[in-house]
Amino acid sequence: MPEQFTPERADQLPGPDEILSMSGLEFMQKVLAGELPMAPIGAALNYRLQSVAAAEVIFRGTPGFDHMNPSGTIHGGWYGTLLDSAMACAVMTCVPKGSVYTTLEYKVNIIRPIPSGVTVDAIGTVEHAGRSTGVATGRIVGVEDGKLYATGSTTCIIMTPK
Incomplete structure (x- = not known):
């Protein structure tokens, strides 16, 4: 699988026509595969981005000194x-x-502090996706220790541009 890449300039991000030409699942799969840039x-x-499936996305991250x-x-x-990314991308x-x-909105419940240098997964899972709204929940879980560090929920608006 090709390496995911981060764009260096705004003109390297996909434009509206490219985004609208595929489903959201296809878009996220292309980001994971390195065919489209990461945010x-x-x-x-x-x-x-760690994994993509229908109604579930996982991001993996490691906070450090710069995030304190x-x-x-x-x-x-x-x-x-991190939770907004996982839940909204789900x-x-x-x-x-x-x-x-x-x-549209999101809520975060921090359960315990993540120690600097600890790698975590943010797992976003869709609870509902309709014509105009999507609702998802999220969890931040330690990769090594399995501890639950935070939970969240979001509501997204789904739109069809004219």
């Missing part, structure tokens, strides 16, 4: 961004060709 934020926050708040723990924004796998989606 640039993944490089900044040290996470990447002033008190020396991993910033809540890291948890939130919804994306249910979006039909010709449609797009975006997050």
Whole structure:
């Protein structure tokens, strides 16, 4: 499988016509296969796509010093961004060709701090995907220790541009 890649410029991201030409599942599979670029934020926050299936997406990441708040723990924004990516991309796998989606809202419950350098999986699972909304839940789980670090939920809007 080709290596996933991070674009260096905005013009390397897929345009609206390319995005609308495939289903959300096809799009996510192409990102995983390295045929389309990862979201640039993944490089900044040290996470990447791990697996893609219909109604489930997993991102794997390792927070470090650059992701800490002033008190020396991993910033809540890291948890939130990782869970938003996993949950919203899970919804994306249910979006039909010709449609797009975006997050309307999400909620995060941090259960325990992730130690710096610990690798975790963020697992997004679709609970509902209809014509206009998608609902998903997420979990951040330690790869080595199996601990549950955070949970989340999201609602996404699904739209067909005219």
